[in-house]
Amino acid sequence: MTQAFRIVDLGDHRVLETGGRAYPTRYSARVVRLLVERKGAHRAPLYFDFKDTRGPHFLGPLFRYLRARGAQALRVLEIGCSFGHMTEYLAEQPEVATLDTFDTDPAFVELTRAKVEELGLKVVRDVLHLDQAGTCRLPWADGAFDLVLAIGVVEHLPMRHRRQQVDEYYRVLAPGGHVAILDTPNRWFPLETHSIGLPLVQWLPAPLAWRYARLARPSRYGAVGFDEFVADGTGWRNASLAECLPTAGRAALADVTEEAGYGFTFFRATARSRTRRALLPAFAATAGALRMLGRPPSLALPYLNLVLRKRQ
DSSP states (O other): OOEEEEEEEEOOOOEEEEEEEEEESOOHHHHHHHHHHOOOOGGGGGTTTTTHHHHHHHHHHHHHHHHHTOOOOOOEEEEEOOOOOHHHHTTTTEEEEEEEESSSHHHHHHHHHEEEEEEETEEEEEEEOOOHHTTOOSOOOOTTTEEEESSSSSGGGTTTTTHHHHHHHHTTTEEEEEEEEEEBBTTSSSSSOOOSSSGGGGSSHHHHHHHHHHHOOHHTTOOOOHHHHTTOOOTTBBBOOOOGGOOOOOOEEOOOTTTOOOOHHHHHHHHOSHHHHHHHHHHHHHHHHHHHOOOOGGGSSSSEEEEEOOOO
């Protein structure tokens, strides 16, 4: 049953009223309504502040790193615009000259197009709707972009297309450019922290994972059928480091993850929970051991936050 809601226009801002609470937002009634239609009235308010919270959190370190390197007039491709919150943040960065983005979800594309129009995001050249086939061969030339961003995306890519889709990120990246694959749950971390929240579930064959989720999370998954559980985009399988790299491997890439402020550096700086802070010494030791072995410290972490530069 759809939760009742009301949008009140107060001139300089709107208020979404739902569930006995009021949620102010700077977005237009049109954008709020589109978001409610896509996410539901009870979830829509979560997205109101994402540009001001998730934007600086995930992209702040990257742009500090790029500024220190003298970056300017960047041609940027955002993989998966979602609600357009990162699109907004990117459009405000002075180093960004042009911004292209796309999504496979037509509702998100409509939302982001509305925001681009209403907020006057002039650096945004296009917000495309691509189907799965289209994302396996992106409509841009080789080396078209200086920066390619995939934030919370790879884990949602269908396994049957994932390799082709990720290869495209590197094809359209110019020599000397950077690809940032951020907020991507690490399949090899023992606890699945992204969707189901159970130990080892992402390592199991799909039928066993489904039964495990139904048994351990009956209120959430008890009524979920198998086809729904394994549907494209569910994300519970997470992503491996190898799936975030091109088929050709890392030879043409320089790993600047830690230098750019991500990997273990990011994990340590953003650890907020008491449990994470208590476990920081153990994470630090594991990350250090991986570094000594020539492996990315990110392999020890719940989420992969990777920054790679394409060699000239």
